[in-house]
Amino acid sequence: MKAPIAKKPSESVLVVDDDHIFCELLVSDLTVKGVKAISSFSLTDAKEVLSKHPIDLVILDNHLGDGSGTDLLPVLQALEPSPYVIMVSSDDQINNISDSFSQGVHDYIVKPVSIELLWEKIRNLLTFKRTSMDLANKYQLLQQLLSEKAQEESLAQHVYQNMANSQCDLPSFAQVRSRPMTNFSGDTIFSPPNPSGKIQLILADAMGHGLAAAICIIPIVTTARAMANKGKGIDEIFHEINRKLYIEIPDDRFVALAGIEICPYSNTITIVNAGLPDVLCCCKNGEVKHFKSKAMPLGIMEPAEFSIKTEQVPIDDIAQLALYTDGIIEQTNPQGAAYSTKRLLEQVDNLVNSGQSLINIMDDCLDFAAGNSIEDDITLCVIDGDAVREKLQTRIEETLPDFGEIDYRFCIRGKVIGSLDVLNQAMHIMQHSDLPKDLCQKAFTVMAELINNALDHGILELDSSLKNDFEGFATYLALREERLGKLTNSDELTIQLYTNSTTFIKISVEDSGAGFALTENSADKQGLSGRGLGLVDAMCQTVERNAKGNCTTIFIARN
Structure with a gap:
């Protein structure tokens, strides 16, 4: 041994x-x-x-x-x-x-x-x-860890602020007041640029607070920006954000969102609420409309089960529109009483009756707290109706020198139809040919409507009525994905674009689908089978459709 x-x-x-x-x-x-x-x-x-x-x-x-x-x-x-x-x-x-x-x-x-x-x-x-x-070694290690933590937080805050704020400037008609609970806020509000000319604004409130909540904001901003850059609507953006969050954030995390989409062509504001307090619309006639949450917060439900409901209000009816996170109504005073929805609505009435901005709700909330620490991230955004209308009325096309002509034709067949972004390719040509921005935005909106309808309702034969049902949008998207996988070379999409610098833009979109029979009231119904004919007719000087109903040609005149 x-x-x-x-x-x-x-x-x-x-x-x-x-x-x-x-x-x-x-x-x-x-x-x-x-x-x-x-x-x-x-x-x-x-x-x-x-x-x-x-x-x-x-x-x-x-x-x-x-x-x-x-x-x-x-x-x-x-x-x-x-x-x-x-x-x-x-x-x-x-x-x-x-x-x-x-x-x-x-x-x-x-x-x-x-x-x-x-x-x-x-x-x-x-x-x-x-x-x-x-003890000395532990103290030294502690100081090192604190220093590393401070550096990591500083880096994270830099990335977060640049990702969530600097990418998407807010429109001038939106007033925002916010008070984070810590250095990192789980609230953010941003407006991703959209080439269609629609103005989209999204308010997000991630569960919890601090860095853990702020991290959940980053995929929201990047996803919304990517979708908006393709001209997608607010409902599709919310669906994609939910899919992204469901995959990427932990199961015990979620994000409540509210969004608005201002469409200058239909003169409407579309409102979506998924888990936030009521969006409040103060109308010019004195009525206060409540747009309640009609969807689960994002990141909880599987993408195939997630559904949202959009609501619309005419831009001309709006005096003020307020979106806010629940940190306002949950803030307490030294006696432990919460600010509450009741007090907020009373303040709304007082401000409306005195002709003041709803942004003053934030001051009332902080006065109510009476020095109590902020207990959750707080954000309030107020949209001024008059400022929105003024901005839309001042969208004037600039006069540019003669650049020549563009005569562009593009035809795709088979599975590539679902993967190739034809819309942005055509848009790239228009944007880089010195066409006025306002004209490009109109052309993008019309082309997006025609291409999406030609694909979804012409080639894929999807029923747009599914999207009108509260639980149907997810079914619509699932069917779309399934049918895209079954495309063959007999499926065809053709886009033609002609423009010069002095007269008009001509866009023609034709699909290989069975077509449809145009009825007298199809435009009033926003299009047979969801083809969005009402919006297209309102934006264009002339709209021509062939007898079969699978080819639409539009003309947008220059000012």
């Missing part, structure tokens, strides 16, 4: 005494107790040992052949870390003992020395030093 391996001493003691027998006895005793011990018989020897070996504790005789033990104290105190010192002396004068302590000695023992007593003092000091060093 192998002998047990002796534990390597982890602490070292230097014995400085000109009594050789005392040194040998003490060194031997300490070695047996698992302490590395070294002896020196003079100050000179001690300094040499200290220059070569790390020492935790020094047993120091005060009367040596080459000087006083206290002469070694400055040398010991200059070491890093400096060793503890037990002074051993035959001098029992109180003044001298006191002087030793004032010079940095940690303990004092009078000769003759009891080895047992001296060991207890050594053991206690070594334990104390070990504990002190452990």
Whole structure:
């Protein structure tokens, strides 16, 4: 059987005494107790040992052949870390003992020395030093972790602010007031640019607060921006955000959203509410309409089960529109009472009757809190109806020099129809040909309507009435995905675009579907089979459809 391996001493003691027998006895005793011990018989020897070996504790005789033990104290105190010192002396004068302590000695023992007593003092000091060093190391580690945490938070805040705020500037008619609970806010409001000319604004409130909540905001902004860049409507954007959140955030997290979409061509505002407090619409006739949440917060339900309901109000009817997160109504005062929906609605009435902006609700909420800390992220956004109408009325096309002509034809067949973004390719051509922005936006909206209808209702034969049902939109999307996977080369989509710099834009979209029979009231119904004919007719100077109903040609005149 192998002998047990002796534990390597982890602490070292230097014995400085000109009594050789005392040194040998003490060194031997300490070695047996698992302490590395070294002896020196003079100050000179001690300094040499200290220059070569790390020492935790020094047993120091005060009367040596080459000087006083206290002469070694400055040398010991200059070491890093400096060793503890037990002074051993035959001098029992109180003044001298006191002087030793004032010079940095940690303990004092009078000769003759009891080895047992001296060991207890050594053991206690070594334990104390070990504990002190452990605390110092932990403190240093804590400071390092705090520094790293501060750097990580600073980086995260920089990324979050740039992602959630700087990408999507808010329109001038939207006033926003917000108060985060911490450095990171789980609330955000943004307006992703849309090439169709529609103005979309989304308010999001992630569950919880702080960095954990703020992280959930990032996929919302990036997804909404990507979808809006394709000209997608607010309902489709919400569906895609839900899909993204359902996949990417933890199961115990979700985000409540409300959104509006201002369409200058139909003169309407579309409102969607998924988990936020009522969106309030103060009408010019004095009525206050409540647009309640009609969907679960996003990130909870599977994409195939998620449904939303959009509602519309004419732009001309709106005086003010208010979206807000529940942090407002849940904020408490020093007595523990919540601001509440009741108080908020009372304040709405007061502000409307006095002709003031609903943005002042935030001031009332903070006054109500009376210095109480903010208990959740708070955001309030107010849309001014007059400012919206003024902005839409000032969308004037600029006059540009003659750039020539564009005659573009594009035909795609089979599965590529579902994957190739033909709309943005055509839009890219128009945007880079110096066409006026307003004209490009109209052309994009019409082309998007024609291409989406040609694909969805012509080639894929989807019934748009599904989208009008509260639970039908998810079914519509699922069917669309299924039928896209079954496309063959007999399925065909053809787009033609002609424009010059002085007269008009002509767009023609033809599909290989069965077509439809145009009726007299199809435009009033916003299009047979969801073809959006009403919107197209309202935006274009002329609209021509072939007899089969699978080809539509429109003309948009230049100003």
